[in-house]
Amino acid sequence: MHLFAVFLCAVTAFPSLLLAFPSVPFKTSSRWVVDSTGANFTYIGVNWPGAADVMIPEGLQYASIESIVSKIKSLKMNVVRLTFAIEMIDDIKDNGGDVTIQKAFTKALGNNGATVYQQVIKNNPQFNASTTRLQVFDAVAAECSKQGIYVHLDNHMSKGAWCCSTNDGNSWFGDTYFNADKWKRGLQFMADHSKSWSSMVSIGLRNEFRKPDNAGSSQAYNWQTWYTHMVAAADLVNAANPKILIFFSGLDFDTTLSPIPGAGDLGGGKKFQKSSFKYVDKLVLELHNYQNSATSCDSMKSGLWNNGFKALDASSVNQMPVVLTEFGYSQTDSSYNGVYASCLRKIIPEWDAGWMIWVMAGSYYIRSGTQDYEESWGLVDHKWTGWRSASAIKGLQQMIDASLK
Template sequence: MHIPLLLLPVLGALARASPIISRASSWPNAPFTTSGRDMKNSLDETVVYAGVNWPGAADVMIPEGLQYQSVSTIMSKIKDLGMNVIRLTYAIEMVDDIYEGVDSSLKTAFVQALGETNGTKVLKEVLTHNPTFTENTTRLEVFDAIAAEAHTQNIYVHLDNHVSKGEWCCSHTDGNAWFGDTYFNVANWKRGLAFMAKHAKSWPAFTSMSLRNELRTTANGTGDNWVSWYENMIPAADGINKANPSPLIFFSGLNYDTQLGTIVDGNDIGNGTSFALSDHAYADKIVWELHNYANSATNCGDIEGSLRNQGYNAMEGDSTAVNTAPVVLTEFGFDQNSGSESVYAQCIKKYLNTLPGGPGGWMQWVISGSYYIREGGQDKDETWGLLNHDWSDWRNQTATDYTKSFVDETLT
C-alpha cells in the first residue's frame, strides 16, 4: 500500500496520540466522581448502577456458588440480564487473618467452616468447576479472580464490607451490629477498609466501595445514633481515600441502612453539629446508600414517601436536601417464587426509574441460589436468589423477566 508523503506527518501524529485516546476512552472510564445527584465517569458521562449482590462474607468467606458453577459462568449469567455491577461482599475477618499471616487457602477455609468431610467434598467440587484454582488458592485470590472476570465482561465491582466476623448477616444479636460490638473491632475495621481499597487498585473494574453494611443497635440496645456514626464513619472514609483516592465511597445510614435523612438534610446530628459535604476534600467521591425490604407494602405512595424521607429527596432535587449526592439502593429484594408481581416489587421499579433527573441505581438481593453454609445449615437454599439451587438457571422466569426489564429501563 502506497502512502503519500504528505500524509506521513499526520499519520505519525495520530499514531503517537492513539494510545492516549485508547486509555482515556477504555472501559470502565474510571475513576468515577459525583456531580450533584449523579455519578460520572472520566468522560463526564452519567453512570447508573443496575446490578446484583454476590455474597462472600459468610462463614467460609469465599464468594458463594463456586461448587456449582465457574466464576465466568456466574458472571455471564449476570451479564445476560444486562446488569453492569456486582456488589461483592467480604468480611473484615478475612483481612484480619491476612495481617496475622494466615491468608487462608480454599482447603483450610472450607474444612474450617464445613468440617473435614463436607469441606473436602465441596472443595473438590469448587476445583472441578474452577480448574484455575488449587486447594492452596487463597480466599483473596478468589476475589481477585472474580474482579478479573468482571473486567473481562465489563461489569463494575462495588466492594461491600458486610460484617466483621464472617457469618450470616444481619441481626441485633450477631455481634456485628455497631462500632465496638462483640466482633466489631473499630481499629481492625478501619484497617480492613484501607487494605481492601489499596488491594483493589489492581482491579480495573473496581469503581466503588462501602463503609459498612446495615449498622444497627446491639443486643443490649446501644448504638444506632448519629454522633457515634459521624465519629467512626468519617475517619474510616478518610482512610479509604488516603489508601486509594479513586473509588467512590458509599455511606450507609442507621437502622439497617434505612435512614439517612438527617445527614442528607444537614440536620443537627445530636451534638450541635451537622454533616456537610463541603467539609470533606473527597466530597465528589461520596455516595449515599439505602436498603429497602418493605415487602408487605400495599401501595406505592407509602414506599415512595418512606424512601423520600429516608434520603431519596437528594435524588429528587428537593430543597431540603442540603447534601445532594447520588443515592443507590444497594439492597432490595423478594422471594423469587412469588414476589415479582407484588406491589412492593413493581413500586420500587417504578419509583427508581421515574426519579426527576433520571433513574437511580440499584443492586438486587441476591444472585445466590444457595449458600455453602447459612446459620449452621450447609448447602442452604435461597428462595430470594435469582438463580436456582445449583446456580445453573433462573429460579423463576417470571421474576427474571421483571429483573431484566428493570435493568433495561434503568440503563436505556
C-alpha cells in the same frame, strides 16, 4: 513485529485488556455518578455474597466464576456488589496470613469441606491447594473486568457469618465482633488491594448498622457515633485509593439516612456537610428496603424519599447520588408482581437512582449452620445453572430496561 501485531498478541493472551474500563474512575456531580467521559452512570446490578462463614464468593461448588459473571452480563446489568468480611483481613494482618480456600472450607463445613473444595476446583481449575480466599476475590474482579462488569466492594460483616441480626455481634461499633479499629484497617487494606482491579469503582463502608441487643456495647447507638467513625474510615479509604467512590450507609439496617440530605444536627455539634470533604466528588449514599408486605406504593415512595432519597433533589443541602444497594423478594412465587416489587420497579428508574438486587445466590455453602442452604430469593436456581423463575426475571428485566433508558 508491527505495533498492531504486538497489540493483537497482547489482547489474545490477555483478553481483559480488550475490555478494560476506559470510563473509570467515577466521580460524583450533584446527584449523579459520572464516568471519566462525563456521562452519567447508573448502578444496575446484583449482590454476590462473599462474607459468610467460608468468606469466599458463593456458588463456586456449582459453577465457574466465568459462567456466573456471564449470567449477570446477560441481563444487561453493569455492576456486582461483592461482599466481604473484615475477619479475612484480620487473618492476613494478625494470624499469619490469608487462609487457603481448602482450609476455609474445612473450617466452615467440617467433614464435608473437602468434598465441596473438590467441587470448587473442578468448576474453577485455575484454583488449587495454595489458592487463598483473597485470590478468589481477585479472580472474580478479573472476570468482571473481562466481561465489562464493574465491582462495588461492600464490607458486610466483621466476623464471617450470615447477616444480619441485632444479636450477631456485628451490629454496631464496640459490639462483640465489631472492633472499630480493625474495621477501619480492613477497609483501608481492601481499598489499597483493589487498586489493581480495573473493574473496581466503589466501596461500601459498612452494611446495615443496627442497634445491638448487647447492652454492653461500648459506644452509643446514635448519629454522632456514626459520623465520627464513618468520616474517619472514609478518610482512610480515600487516602488508600483516591479513585474509588465511597458509599455511606445509614442506621436501622440501613433503612434511614434522614438527617443527611438536609445536613441536620447529628448531636454533639456534628453535621454531615458534603462540602467539608476534600473528596467531595467521591461521596454516595446507600439505602436498603425490604417492605415486602407493603400495600401502598405512594407510602413506600414517600418513606424512601424522606429516609434519604431526598438527597437527589436540588433543594437538599447535601445533594448526592443515592443507590438502593439492597432490595429483594422471593423468586418462587408471584412476589415479583406484588405491590413492593412493582413499586420499586417503577419509582427507582423514575428517580434515575442506581440499585442492586438481593441476591444472585441460589444457595450458600453454609447459612446459619445449615450447609448447602437453599436461597429462595436467589435469581439463580440451587445449582446456579439457570434462572430460578423466568417470570421473576422478566419482571426484573423491565426494571433494568427502564433504568438503562
